[in-house]
Amino acid sequence: MRIALAHKRLAYEPHYVSLPKMQHRETAYRDLNPQGLVPLLIEDEQPLIQSLAVIEYLDEIYPEPALMPKTAQDRAYVRAFSQIIGCDIHPLNNVRVLKRLQSQFGADEAATNEWYRHWIAEGLGALEDYVVREGRSAQFALGDAVTMADICLVPQIFNARRFGCELGAYTKLNEIFENCMTLPAFTETQPKTQPDAF
Numbered sequence: 260m261r262i263a264l265a266h267k268r269l270a271y272e273p274h275y276v277s278l279p280k281m282q283h284r285e286t287a288y289r290d291l292n293p294q295g296l297v298p299l300l301i302e303d304e305q306p307l308i309q310s311l312a313v314i315e316y317l318d319e320i321y322p323e324p325a326l327m328p329k330t331a332q333d334r335a336y337v338r339a340f341s342q343i344i345g346c347d348i349h350p351l352n353n354v355r356v357l358k359r360l361q362s363q364f365g366a367d368e369a370a371t372n373e374w375y376r377h378w379i380a381e382g383l384g385a386l387e388d389y390v391v392r393e394g395r396s397a398q399f400a401l402g403d404a405v406t407m408a409d410i411c412l413v414p415q416i417f418n419a420r421r422f423g424c425e426l427g428a429y430t431k432l433n434e435i436f437e438n439c440m441t442l443p444a445f446t447e448t449q450p451k452t453q454p455d456a457f
């Protein structure tokens with residue numbers, strides 16, 4: 260979401276919610292997001308949740324530069340790409356899931372990392388095949404303009420690197436990642452630029 264805001268050059272006031280300190284589970288935060296998950300955007304006193312919904316909202320209200328393509332076919336592709344990450348990869352490797360593996364099933368750090376890497380390999384492997392089969396990508400996931408798909412891919416690659424995943428096989432995804440990382444919207448929002456990054 261921060262990448263979308265940066266890409267559209269939208270000013271906002273950041274508030275940091277610490278996951279290690281479990282601030283996302285505090286009542287005050289849950290009053291805004293009953294799921295107790297980040298990110299959250301408040302606009303006109305209205306809390307907006309779920310990254311993909313918020314990115315599409317931003318694109319509707321602030322259409323330039325567009326993050327969703329013009330044709331229905333391309334939009335279906337961008338949504339499918341984004342949902343492979345946001346709905347099928349990320350939820351399996353979210354902090355609360357990894358913690359639950361440890362607390363309920365006694366998984367140690369090695370087993371947890373193995374779980375993480377398994378779902379990355381399965382998810383990104385399928386995504387690489389999908390992008391190649393579709394043949395719609397060029398510099399970015401769809402052609403030569405940034406879309407929601409790129410905004411989903413880059414943070415997932417950063418996260419996978421943090422867990423030491425082997426990413427060499429994903430030629431097309433790596434190319435897209437490197438192209439994104441030449442743009443200020445991506446470099447200015449990468450994890451190390453966040454004051455509360457851990």
Ligand SMILES: N[C@@H](CCC(=O)N[C@@H](CS)C(=O)NCC(=O)O)C(=O)O
Pocket residue numbers: 278283295296297298308309310311345353354355356
């Ligand atoms: N589908 C939600 C997922 C939100 C989510 O899981 N965010 C993570 C951080 S990237 C989180 O808050 N994790 C806290 C936890 O798992 O306890 C979205 O796209 O906004």
